Each structure stands twice: as structure tokens, then as C-alpha cells.
Amino acid sequence: MIRSLYIHIPFCPKICPYCSFYKEASDRNKTQAFLDAVLMEAKAIPFQPETIFFGGGTPTALSSKQLDDLIRGLYACLDLSQVTEWTVEMNPATVSLEKADLLLSLGVNRISMGIQSWDSTLLTTLGRVHTAAQAERSYGILREAGFSNINLDLIFGIPGQTPQQWQDSLKKTIALNPDHISAYCLTYEEDTEYFLRLGKGIYRQDTETDAALFETTMSLLEESGYLQYEISNYAPPGKECRHNLVYWMGEDYIGLGPSAFSTVGDSRWSNVANTAEYIHRITHHQDTVDFRETLTSTTRQAERLAFGIRTLHGVPFHWLKNHQKQVEEFLKLGLIETGQETVRLTRSGRLLADSVAAAFL
Ligand SMILES: C[S@@+](CC[C@H](N)C(=O)[O-])C[C@H]1O[C@@H](n2cnc3c(N)ncnc32)[C@H](O)[C@@H]1O
Ligand code: SF4
Structure with missing residues (x-):
């Protein structure tokens, strides 16, 4: 939705x-x-x-x-x-x-x-x-x-x-x-x-x-x-x-205006990043979209993981089932911690959030 x-x-x-x-x-x-x-x-x-x-x-x-x-x-x-x-x-x-x-x-x-x-x-x-x-x-x-x-x-x-x-x-x-x-x-x-x-x-x-x-x-x-x-x-x-x-949380959204991205289901697109061109296309009933991609469910899930791990609550443990090696390594390094059913960054992990997130992409 x-x-x-x-x-x-x-x-x-x-x-x-x-x-x-x-x-x-x-x-x-x-x-x-x-x-x-x-x-x-x-x-x-x-x-x-x-x-x-x-x-x-x-x-x-x-x-x-x-x-x-x-x-x-x-x-x-x-x-x-x-x-x-x-x-x-x-x-x-x-x-x-x-x-x-x-x-x-x-x-x-x-x-x-x-x-x-x-x-x-x-x-x-x-x-x-x-x-x-x-x-x-x-x-x-x-x-x-x-x-x-x-x-x-x-x-x-x-x-x-x-x-x-x-x-x-x-x-x-x-x-x-x-x-x-x-x-x-x-x-x-x-x-x-x-x-x-x-x-x-x-x-x-x-x-x-x-x-x-x-x-x-x-x-x-x-x-x-x-x-x-x-x-x-x-x-x-x-x-x-x-x-x-x-x-x-990786939920759907719609973006309007030049350069704005939208993501709905397995589709992501963005409007042309040029105001004059955007206006021209709208007034001439042309498509404003400049970029479009179809996301596989694996890509969307990986994105949810990479963004979710940067939040306070982290991500459900089972999302990481295909990343056991990285999880063990990050646990050993003290970069992540596990709650009852979640995994989140520790304070030192937050300093390296981009690298941790990238490893899950
Ligand atoms: C669209 S601007 C906010 C509103 C308004 N345009 C302004 O600058 O006051 C969004 C925010 O992104 C941050 N930002 C923009 N470029 C950045 C950069 N290269 N590195 C870090 N933060 C950046 C700034 O804190 C900025 O307030
Ligand atoms: S260029 Fe505009 S959008 Fe970017 S930080 Fe300055 S005022 Fe904000």
C-alpha cells in the first residue's frame, strides 16, 4: 500500500x-x-x-x-x-x-x-x-x-x-x-x-x-x-x-516534480532532473519519467536490510539468514548485536554503518 x-x-x-x-x-x-x-x-x-x-x-x-x-x-x-x-x-x-x-x-x-x-x-x-x-x-x-x-x-x-x-x-x-x-x-x-x-x-x-x-x-x-x-x-x-x-522501512512512496523518485511494488522510476524539460513534458502530455527499473524481490529485500540496519530497531534476525558469515564476523568485531529476534548496530557499528550495510547488499 x-x-x-x-x-x-x-x-x-x-x-x-x-x-x-x-x-x-x-x-x-x-x-x-x-x-x-x-x-x-x-x-x-x-x-x-x-x-x-x-x-x-x-x-x-x-x-x-x-x-x-x-x-x-x-x-x-x-x-x-x-x-x-x-x-x-x-x-x-x-x-x-x-x-x-x-x-x-x-x-x-x-x-x-x-x-x-x-x-x-x-x-x-x-x-x-x-x-x-x-x-x-x-x-x-x-x-x-x-x-x-x-x-x-x-x-x-x-x-x-x-x-x-x-x-x-x-x-x-x-x-x-x-x-x-x-x-x-x-x-x-x-x-x-x-x-x-x-x-x-x-x-x-x-x-x-x-x-x-x-x-x-x-x-x-x-x-x-x-x-x-x-x-x-x-x-x-x-x-x-x-x-x-x-x-x-522499504515501503512504497510516490514522488512528484523534477528528479523525484517513486517506488511501488517492483517498479522504481524517477522524473527527469530538469525543471524546464519537466514542465515541457507535462504540458505536452509526454512521459516525465527519465529512468525506470524493475526491482527483483531480492533487490528490494537487500535494500530493506541495508536501510533497516541503520535504524534503532534494526532488522528481524531471519532477514540475515543468507548472510551468516558476515553476521558472525560483525558479531565478533562488536559491530552488531542481537536482540531476541532482531539484529542492530552497536555504537561502534554505527561508526561503520555504511560498510556494514554495504556488506548486506
Ligand atoms: C534540501 S536541504 C534542506 C532545506 C534547505 N534547502 C536548506 O538547505 O536549508 C536538505 C539537507 O541536506 C543536507 N545536505 C545537503 N547536502 C549535503 C552534503 N553534501 N553533505 C551532508 N549533508 C548535506 C543539509 O543538512 C540540508 O539541510
Ligand atoms: S543548495 Fe538549496 S537544497 Fe541544497 S543545501 Fe543549499 S539551500 Fe538546501
Whole structure:
């Protein structure tokens, strides 16, 4: 059963040099045509979503009027009566009380805001469009509007970041008491400015330092009541992101908008990652899909295993019946532990989560 709907809004106020999500600088000439196209795509959806996630890009790069049109348009073409969690991603530079009030009044009940760091030097390194003070004001505005489910995104392993700077950013975040914290280790993604700088030797990746920062993250957040329910995601019990859990549990979802992926049964497909082309195809009644694959049940099961092992609850023991050798080895190395019927990562296993997950793929 499909329960989750993702909508990709590909516009940003400014492009960050480390980011590989499909996005482009906000373009007024394209926005209206994009909104019309997404709504046309939505009309064809045959299900009642329980979770909705507006991601990007930066959905709030849209104006209040455009968000209003988009959301009202969705209500007009879809049955949204079953929605329990509706997240909108924000960049702190795109928050206003007017927008926050509007989103809340239209049924959005969760915000995910990209803070990345509270350090002004590091915000400059990251090429962020906002200051730390602006991010704090934006958080205050969201609370003032009445949002009671707010996630803040942070990044560690930023070039030049000291352990002290990371601790300070974590402590500052904890002091604000958000309902959820995503703490990502910086990845040098191909086709980004950061990747080029890494190749030229301007930046250097240091896995040992990253591991130490990750240890600090786990300790500080856990002692403050944030459970690490997925490798990069922390929340008090009950505040986990249901939409993301759908991905991690290997359940079906539909994605709309340029570059968005969908997975339903044994089919996975993604829309063309080009806004102009996406709009063109929709308006000319052409297929927006650029990539399509049929997943064997073995592939889907392997994916469920690789994502599931990264979660707090781990995976049922019997899922690993074809991986006995790796299980024994990881148990010996202390990277996994077994519960009554489940297997999950230990704390040291979490430091090597990618390698453990890869061994099961
Ligand atoms: C779509 S953005 C969030 C909303 C908004 N666009 C913003 O940046 O404020 C998703 C998140 O992915 C994370 N992210 C993006 N690129 C990353 C990278 N190369 N390494 C680690 N995290 C990254 C950032 O924490 C970012 O907030
Ligand atoms: S991190 Fe967010 S604001 Fe920056 S380019 Fe990526 S999607 Fe846009």
C-alpha cells in the first residue's frame, strides 16, 4: 500500500557549493509553469497519502501566494483526509510569519529547517545565504506561529571545523529544544564545487576526525533525550519522522516534480532532473519519467536490510539468514548485536554503518 507522497520543489535562494540535490536558483519566469505542472502530475495519483514531504531545493523559496496555490491545488485534486504528517523543508532565509501561519493553516504540521552550523565562519565556508542570527530568528518565528514539530538539520565535518565548534553548534541546537535533529556528516558529492575543491587538494577528508565528531554527536544528543533512531536522525520518542521511516522501512512512496523518485511494488522510476524539460513534458502530455527499473524481490529485500540496519530497531534476525558469515564476523568485531529476534548496530557499528550495510547488499 502506498502511504507517502514526496513533492520536489527545485528552487533555492542561493546554491550551496556542497549540495547535489537537484535544484536551481529561483527563477520567477519558471515558477508558475512549474506549479501548474506539479498539480497536473498530482491529478494522476491514485492514492490517499498519510505523509507528505515537500523537499528540495527549498520549498519556501516559493512565495506565500505560490505555496497557497500549490497546497489548495493539491486539496482540489487529491484526498488528503488521511494525512497525519506534512513536512515542509525551509531555508532560514525564506521564513516569514506570514508563510509560517499560512502553512500551518493549510495543514502542514512539521518543518525541517537547514541550519547546518551556528558558526558564522563555517556558514560562510558552506556558502549559506543566511546568518546564525537570522536562523535563530526564523526558528522563533516558526514557534511563534505554533509549529510543535520542528527538525533542524546540522552538518559536521565541514572544512576547517574544530571539535569545539561542532560541540558548540550541537549545544546551541539542543538549547533551542527542537523536536528532531538531523546531523549529517558532510559528503563530497560528485558534480559539486566541494568535490572539485577536494580533487584539487584545497579540502581534505579526514575520516578519523569525522568519526570523533560523530561520537560527540551521539553522546551529546543522547544525553539530552534525543534517541538516535536512524544513523543521522535523533528525536525524543514519538517525534520520529514518519515519512522518512517509510523510506527506511522499504515501503512504497510516490514522488512528484523534477528528479523525484517513486517506488511501488517492483517498479522504481524517477522524473527527469530538469525543471524546464519537466514542465515541457507535462504540458505536452509526454512521459516525465527519465529512468525506470524493475526491482527483483531480492533487490528490494537487500535494500530493506541495508536501510533497516541503520535504524534503532534494526532488522528481524531471519532477514540475515543468507548472510551468516558476515553476521558472525560483525558479531565478533562488536559491530552488531542481537536482540531476541532482531539484529542492530552497536555504537561502534554505527561508526561503520555504511560498510556494514554495504556488506548486506
Ligand atoms: C534540501 S536541504 C534542506 C532545506 C534547505 N534547502 C536548506 O538547505 O536549508 C536538505 C539537507 O541536506 C543536507 N545536505 C545537503 N547536502 C549535503 C552534503 N553534501 N553533505 C551532508 N549533508 C548535506 C543539509 O543538512 C540540508 O539541510
Ligand atoms: S543545501 Fe538546501 S539551500 Fe543549499 S543548495 Fe541544497 S537544497 Fe538549496
